[in-house]
Amino acid sequence: MLIEKVIRKLKNNPDYKWESPYTTRDLIAISWVRLWQAIRGLCLKPFMKRSSGLVFLGRQxxxxxxxxxxxxxxxxxEDNVFVNALSFNGVKFGDHVSIGRNSTLLGTGIVSHKGIGITIGSRTGINAGAYLGGQGGITIGDDVIMGPNVQIFSENHNFSDPDIIIKEQGLTRSGVIIGSNCWIGGGATILDGVTVGNGCVIAAGSVVNKSVPDNSIVAGVPARIIKSRI
Known part of the structure; x- marks a missing residue:
């Protein structure tokens, strides 16, 4: 299949293959969408700090x-993605990264508190509706997959003094690190200061407020370790 060969070339992966059959009409529709995304991407590339390959931009x-x-x-x-890269380290994508529709990536929230930024490793796929707040710094490893509506927060508001308005008590920023080869289920929330080890599985809807070691399976609100993959 011609399209499959093209994708193998783009991904530099001779073993890549489509698992399901597609009609000619399917393939034409897929190719048409990707063509227009590539054309839009050409308009963005000159303004980027660095881009090593094609950039595919959805609508809006x-x-x-x-x-x-x-x-x-x-x-x-994909469509309706919003990226604000203003931050000390910017926003960095590895090879073959995909960001699903309606996702938001922020390097900085409030302008008066410039953020650290976001780094996403190679072959990582982030599904629709994700929110990545990189104010305190977010680092995501290689080969990570995320379900829809995942939220990652890398800063907190201080609130210990009841006599001072919360928004005037300042911020704490520890950052979030997610290792490689992780699966983050849909609707999961990861809070500031958390490190998720390599090979972890985070169940859908979990709220992760503590770091978890490599190859852990965690679930719940707040999330706890259910078992190890090893």
């Missing part, structure tokens, strides 16, 4: 401070 994608975005090969930003 909004990118601010593109001069702070670095991308490897074949970045995909």
């Amino acid at each position: 994608v909004k990118v601010r401070h593109a001069y702070q975005i670095e991308a490897g090969k074949n970045l995909i930003l």
Whole structure:
């Protein structure tokens, strides 16, 4: 199949294959969408800090401070993705990263508190409706998959003094680190200061407020370790 061969070339993976059959009409529709995404991407590439390959932009994608975005090969930003890369480290994408529709990636929230930024490793796929707040820094490893509506927060508001308005008590920022080869289920929330080890599985809907070691399976609100994959 021609399209399959093209994808193998783009991914530099001779073993890549489609598991399901498609009609000619399916293939034409898929190719047409990707073609227009690539054309839109050509308009963005000159403004990016670095881009090593094609950039595929869906409809209504909004990118601010593109001069702070670095991308490897074949970045995909689906429809209605919003990226604000303003931050100390910018937003960095590895090779073959895809960001699902209606997702938001923020390097900075409040302008008066410039953020750290976001780094996403190669072959990582983030599903629709994700929110990545990189104010305190978010680092995501390689080969991570995320279900829809995952939220990651990398800063907290201080609130210990009841006599002072919460928004005037300042912020704490520890950052979030997610290792490689992780599966984050749909609707999961990961809070500031958490490190998720390599090979972890986070159940859908979990709220992770403590770090978890490699190859852990966690679930619940707040999340706890159910068992190890080893």
